[in-house]
Amino acid sequence: MKKLLLAIAFLASAPLRAEDAAAILAKVDAYRTPLESFAIDVELTAYTPHNQAESSKFRVYGKGSDRSVVEFLAPAAEKGKLLLMLRDAMWFYMPTASRPIRISPLQRLMGQASNGDVARTSFTVDYVAKSVVEEEKAFVLDLAAKDADIAYSRVQLWIDKTTYAPLRADFYVVSGKLIKRALYRELGTMAGRRVVTSIEIDDLLRPGNRTVMKYANLTPRENADRMFNKDALGKW
Amino acid sequence: MTARIAFRNVFRNRRRSAITLLVIVFGAVGLILFGGYKQQTFRGLRESTIRSRLGHLQIYKRGFASNEAKKPLEYGLDDVAALRRAVESDKRVKMTAAQITLMGLVSNGDKSETFIATAVEPLKEKQMNGYRLVGGTDLPANEPDAVLVGRGLATSMHVKAGDYLTLMTTTTAGSLNATDVRVAGIFMSGIKEFDDRAVKMPIAGAQQLLQTKKVERLIVMLNDTDDTAAVRADLARTQPQIEMKSWSELASFYHQVVMLYNGIFGFLGLIVSAIVVFSVANTILMSIFERTREIGTLMAMGTTRARIARMFLAEGVVIGVLGAIAGVVGGALLASLINRGHVMLPPPPGYTVGYPLRMLLTPSILLTAAFISIVTATISSIVPALKASRMNVVDALGHI
């Protein structure tokens, strides 16, 4: 009997058409980056199996899906530092330095920069849905990276069947190993829209290590293009 | 006649001449033995540097050194199989070994550290034998996911042979990749800072991790080090898509050792020269003193000052030449005795067995020792000879 039910459930799942998949992805992304040009407050707390690290506070200025500047606000020691995140490059700026430092792709692997990458992944822009499976309360989309230089070559995405809000995303690398898991914990209303206000990102290579990012004060803001230039860092 | 007089005067006072000759011989022998030791050390260090680490030639894709790669292996060698066939078709080539160097993060589930991996062909790496295994086994031939971990890294990752780690890096395209690897063994390279980060992995595993078929470099091992320049020239002609480095461009430690030992050898040469100068000058001065009346007589007979000077200068040359011959023969004999004697030296730091003391005599060492003997003996007799030539005849004749 159980086997029969499973078989029916399996038959009930079917690959969606391409337009459907793309439309769904667009709706998902709307919960995460609803505005083209914006500013948002982020509070990040990193948890290890043994203790809880201090929370950090940032203000993030974003434009489009692949440009953002992160301004460090707290703790006091980090205040004034800036991180410029572009699609192909990341630059770090410290108030005491005269020039920004380029962060290599390898260095992006380390620490919270990698979580930042995960949090701002644009599913619409970078991925294409290979298949959709329907579960009881969610759609499970199997996403493949469009380009070979996208950080995570495969993502498995759970979205709410009715609201299309993202529930969970599993990030896989080329070898098929599961590296990170994002859990979209809370939704809230900011700037008149329903958006994700809390994400938990689990580091699956180091079980017990997770990062929680809370979003607040999403405001539309005209961010000039020149803000996202490494030479402009620290000058605005 | 000048030479005849000089020669016979050297033998006139046997004991004094013998002592001076002994000084020269000792000096020459010392130079020869140290020179032979130095040459042997150079050759040993050169060969071990080449055979265990650098290879005779390293082949890269043209542009590797002058361009900065934005992605891993952007300037890597492709079509490696064809290149290897071409290189190995030369009879002077013993073998080629492909390598990739890559960096990334290694994680044991609790923490991550950066690693620097040398991806190698396991069997060839074992032939080169540039490291010491301190735990576990060597890289197996056919297991792409087995790695060797440097001792410091093993300690900080809390792993031993048989444990697992995860390596993470970016592919040649720029996306992330990670793979689980089994620690097959733990090794030491001799450089602590290196072992704190080092991983050795099979090149197949690295290529899988990097998602590429390229390699970073091809190491070429020759049968005879002296063929290096010729082989390089031939390859430069037939393979325009590559650029190469010779072992000599990469062996900075070897060159430092060479400079150091040559400096010491030069210093030793100076000391020997100084001692010879004093000894020979003293001997010649004593000879002049004893023959003052003779000099006066010769001058009275019409011998020019120049000829007098030449006579004593010749004495210095004769002493130098005799000393050089005896020194070279003695030094060569002593060196070959030592070589046959298999004297064992204590093990150098990091090794468990000693090695035999050997001297490698080259013609240049023997010639240098002979040259120093002759030249210094000659130079040291210049001033005494000039002094003798300027003697006052009457005073000289009246001398006891």
Add this chain to the structure above:
Amino acid sequence: MLVSLTNVSKSYRLGRVGVRALDAVDLDVARGDFLALAGPSGSGKTTLLNLIGCIDKPSGGRIVLDGVDVTAVPLHRLAATRRDTLGYIFQTFNLIPVLTAYENVEYPLLLQNVGRRERDARVRRWLDQVGIAAQAQQRPDQLSGGQRQRVAIARAMVAEPKLILADEPTANLDSDTAAHILDLLAKLNAETGTTFVFATHDPAVMSRAQRLVRLHDGRISENAHALVA
């Protein structure tokens, strides 16, 4: 005149003291003379001999040797003159110890760059003349005093100089040997016409001299000719 000395004087310093070895000496030596400079030690005879022999320089006066004024010429430049014109015989023989008798006699000819065959002929002739042919291959330390002096004489004669200077040539020989040596020298003077000037205080030598010049305190006290006809 072979040698002419005019108003010749020689002074030198002995420590802080100035010594006048010769004072206003006038002397002529003719070709063929067999002349003895006689006097006690300190009389200046050796100094005078050295001046004539061009191995010392006068402090004042003029010396003409074989027509050439050698007064102002530096001593080392007179080497050729000594080589070609003069010969020396010493009280202590002064042979070169590492050379054989033959080679000692050969030496002056080598200085003159004489060819091998002629050298050999002349050396043998002179070894013969002085009666030392049998000892040709022996070194000085294997010869008696008389034999050594004979070698020295052969050496002095081999280059056929015009003038031979002999400083006390018999002083280190016993009286018999000395007599033989004197005979030899007189014979050579008579046969070859070579001029001989001796410095001596030996009466035997003085008695054989054809001219006798006595010196006292740096001055000529007597200048006598032909004591013996």
